[in-house]
Amino acid sequence: MQTAYSREQLEEMARSVPVWFHSIDLGQGVLTNGMRTAPHLARATEELRLPDLLGKSVLDVNAWDGFFSFEAERRGARRVVALDHYMWAMDQAEHFRYWKECKSRGITPQPYHTMPYYRPDELPGKAGFTMARQALQSRVEDVVGDFMEMDLSGLGSFDVVLYLGSLYHMRDPLRALERLATVTGELAVIETEAVELPMYEQRAFCEFFETNELNGDVSNWWAPNEKALAGLCRAAGFQRVEIVSGAPERWSRRGLRAAAGGMLRRLSPGKKETGPRVVRYRAVAHAWKCGEHLSDHGHSSDPDSLQIVSNIQSIYDRLPAEGRLRIVIRGANHFYFSDDGALLMLRSVLVQARA
Numbered sequence: 001m002q003t004a005y006s007r008e009q010l011e012e013m014a015r016s017v018p019v020w021f022h023s024i025d026l027g028q029g030v031l032t033n034g035m036r037t038a039p040h041l042a043r044a045t046e047e048l049r050l051p052d053l054l055g056k057s058v059l060d061v062n063a064w065d066g067f068f069s070f071e072a073e074r075r076g077a078r079r080v081v082a083l084d085h086y087m088w089a090m091d092q093a094e095h096f097r098y099w100k101e102c103k104s105r106g107i108t109p110q111p112y113h114t115m116p117y118y119r120p121d122e123l124p125g126k127a128g129f130t131m132a133r134q135a136l137q138s139r140v141e142d143v144v145g146d147f148m149e150m151d152l153s154g155l156g157s158f159d160v161v162l163y164l165g166s167l168y169h170m171r172d173p174l175r176a177l178e179r180l181a182t183v184t185g186e187l188a189v190i191e192t193e194a195v196e197l198p199m200y201e202q203r204a205f206c207e208f209f210e211t212n213e214l215n216g217d218v219s220n221w222w223a224p225n226e227k228a229l230a231g232l233c234r235a236a237g238f239q240r241v242e243i244v245s246g247a248p249e250r251w252s253r254r255g256l257r258a259a260a261g262g263m264l265r266r267l268s269p270g271k272k273e274t275g276p277r278v279v280r281y282r283a284v285a286h287a288w289k290c291g292e293h294l295s296d297h298g299h300s301s302d303p304d305s306l307q308i309v310s311n312i313q314s315i316y317d318r319l320p321a322e323g324r325l326r327i328v329i330r331g332a333n334h335f336y337f338s339d340d341g342a343l344l345m346l347r348s349v350l351v352q353a354r355a
Ligand SMILES: C[S@@+](CC[C@H](N)C(=O)[O-])C[C@H]1O[C@@H](n2cnc3c(N)ncnc32)[C@H](O)[C@@H]1O
Pocket: 061, 062, 063, 064, 084, 085, 086, 087, 088, 163, 164, 165, 166, 169, 170, 219
């Protein structure tokens, strides 16, 4: 990577920020020491199944240090806007000290925005984004604003909107998605904490966290299951939704253990009733404002795969409707049926069709 700074200068820039959330490659072999590690971010980026961003306008809502904004720019986006306010307003070193202390003492933290370390006039938590943008000589624009409260008309509309790690932090997720739909021109990529209750996949529900039940964090409110996530997006005004990274395989060992554990507990008299165990995971939805795909990245063009796809399509067409819910294909690739029955190929997602 070409950079205007020496390795020593970049190391100094990385060190000058007390807390990094994202591990960002600043060039010359210098990586910021983020809580989200580089391998974790690489895997998360792959799971987003981003479309071709060349020439696109991209809005990254709740960008924090901006890893995904810089990644969109690196992929050739014409314009990228990083928007945030919440973590940018925090002295993050103080915040994480407080959060860890509450966790170790088993007490519920106060809402973070009521703490003295929440300083929206100074934006101490924006240092990482600002420093990374300087180091990368990036043209990513920044907007300081609460996406839930700000006037969205001034923001305009973007071809692709990223809404990553945010939905479960919202008190009102349906309203959040409605606001997201108003700024989305083509596609919103929504990544969120999600939940599955084995055996209840066909019901749409969200788990509610009154205080800090999820990860000791009082800023977590809701985790949808796959069906609720897709339904929320449609109810918010998106025309078409694909869950591109869904729940772990239904009959995986984890899912089976959770389901069997729940049943056993209910059948064992005298055993403390803890309720059914849920499977937690991160889901990714592609929510489209238009019926068409932005690109055909989900389709395979190699002849072997096309033959396999056509064989599977014909098996699928002959199945009774109730047999079409999930099909897992063993081997190198998994396949996905879109709502209208077209067969798409994905790399790592198990198949879901017509819920
Ligand atoms: C888990 S981080 C995700 C950051 C980044 N998008 C990513 O995926 O790595 C949550 C983001 O949501 C923002 N946010 C906005 N409103 C929030 C709220 N009420 N509670 C918690 N986080 C909020 C935070 O500032 C933070 O950037």
